[in-house]
Amino acid sequence: MGLLPDLFTLTILINCFCNVGRVCDGFVVFGRILRWGSSPNVVTFTSVIKGLCLENRSMEAVELFKQMVVFGVRPNVITYETLINGLCRTRNTSIALRIHEEMGEQGFQPKVVMCNTMISGLCKEGKMEEANGYFELMIQRGLQPNVVAYNTMISEICKEGKMEETNGYLELMIQRGLQPNVVTYNSMISGLCEEGKMEEANGLSNEAKELLISMESNGCKPDGFVVFGRILRRGLRPNVVTFTCLIKGLCLENRSLEAMELFKKMAVFGVRPDTITYRTLIKGLCQTGNTSVALGLHEEMGASNGEGSVIFKPDIVSYGSIIDGLCKDGLVDKAKELVLEMKGRRIKPDVVVFNSLIYGWCFVGNLEEAKGLFVEMADQGLHPNLLMYNTMINGFCKEGKIEEANWLLKFMIQRGLEIREFYESLQGNDLKGN
The missing domain is CATH 1.25.40.10 (Tetratricopeptide repeat domain)
Known part of the structure; x- marks a missing residue:
């Protein structure tokens, strides 16, 4: 048995x-x-x-x-x-x-780790009042919240834009003998930059002043650098998240060239940018009309990919930003080259990329290229928006190509767009003989 x-x-x-x-x-x-x-x-x-x-x-x-x-x-x-x-x-x-x-x-008796889990869970659900109450309950019961708990609270409060409350948690953290880390300050920098608070960066070390010298000459003094200075004074090393938050803050205020200067200074601290850093900066440069600088950065990163350097992997977002900027500048041939480069990397153009190209070709008067893109989009199951249809129809009408305009109208109907919505969107566009 x-x-x-x-x-x-x-x-x-x-x-x-x-x-x-x-x-x-x-x-x-x-x-x-x-x-x-x-x-x-x-x-x-x-x-x-x-x-x-x-x-x-x-x-x-x-x-x-x-x-x-x-x-x-x-x-x-x-x-x-x-x-x-x-x-x-x-x-x-x-x-x-x-x-x-x-x-x-x-x-x-719950352990501190489990209490951190509770705080994190409440914060992720947006229940900040309950999280704050639970945080205070921990202290009342003699449990000392650790750095993770404080960081979680600070991060979520920063997202709500309550920076004064964040400073209170930071001071409480220090009073209780806990050492804030880079994660703590990254959250604060991100919050300050999102709010666009700008004031003089006081009390920075010589190393930080060297970092900011090029920006100070242009009157750039983000409040986020106050926190950046705290990082340095506490002997912590800023990391890629720290720099990316500051770069994002500058780009949100349309100060992309200053962000570019900060980007160049990352090497002083031995910090390598990552894909998010590049994506953020490229988008900011394109939105402020500095597409040529963004394109140079894109090409520089592609050329430097290899041993000993950061591997930059352009994605649909970074490509889309540059292509849109090039098309608005009328540099559609260069934008077309980037589309081919995308396809070579097996990145499929999306609606945003197609719309940018259609606008670009119409802008330079090459409606045949724009028409070809409509067909290509349809083959891929993508759909131009009404603005793109209107742009092309206006272009055909201005050149007297009524038959082409009629073809596009039929194309719209075949793709399921309501003709009533189309006519309302035209708002007086003269398209007779339909």
């Missing part, structure tokens, strides 16, 4: 299945435990609850949690923490709070 595996062995097996995302297999083993007359213990239940939470099935995990009582099994700290973490990750913080209260009633 063969030996049946005991509860310990089966629980290990369940845990293995659940850890690798095979919860269904875990339940099969769980059923064997019951059929063989064994009683699952707290480790068995917790393993399955963990597996369900890893698959974002937290509500099923709650139901299993309730079944533990039926089997007379008392949850332990790990059970509670696992379930609360899963509920927060799936944005079920209201239930997580109830489970948390039950945990306290059972005499279990």
Whole structure:
């Protein structure tokens, strides 16, 4: 007669299945435990609850949690923490709070890590009032929120634009002997830049002044650099996120050339820009009419890709920004070259790129190229907007090409656009003989 595996062995097996995302297999083993007359213990239940939470099935995990009582099994700290973490990750913080209260009633003291999870979950759901209340409750119960908890609160408050409240958390953090890190300051810089607050950057180190010298000569003194100075004074090294936040702030205020100067200074700190840095700067340059500078940056990055340098991977966003800028400047041939480059990189043009090109060809009077793009868009299942149709129809009419205008009208109808909407959008455009 063969030996049946005991509860310990089966629980290990369940845990293995659940850890690798095979919860269904875990339940099969769980059923064997019951059929063989064994009683699952707290480790068995917790393993399955963990597996369900890893698959974002937290509500099923709650139901299993309730079944533990039926089997007379008392949850332990790990059970509670696992379930609360899963509920927060799936944005079920209201239930997580109830489970948390039950945990306290059972005499279990939550750990700081679990409290951070609660704060993070509440913040992600936009429940800042509850997050703030929970934060204060932690302190009242003698729990010291750690840097992660403070950073989470500061980050979300910055997104709401409440910078004075953010400073309060920063000061409280320092008073309690916690050291703010780059993540802390990155959030603050981002918030300040988003608000566009500008004032003199006081108290910066010599290294920071060297970084800002070219900007100060142009009267550029972002408030974000006050926080940048704090980073340096505390002996922290600014990273790519720090610089990207500042560059974004400058671009939002249409000061892209100053952002370009800051970009060049990143090397002073040994910081390499990433794709988000390039994308942000290229977009900002194009929006301020500095497309040639953006194009130079694009070409420079492509030429420098290789060993020992950052690998810049242009995407549809960066390409779209430059192509749009080139078309508005009438440099459609260059824009066409970039489209071919995109396709060579296996990046498919989207509606934004097509619309930019159609506008560009109409702008330089090459309506045949624009017409060809309409057909190409249709073949790819994309649809020009009404503005693009109107641009082309106006172009055909100005050149006396009424038949071409009629062709485009039929094309619109075939693509499902309402003729009434089309005529209303024309607002007096003279298109007779339809």
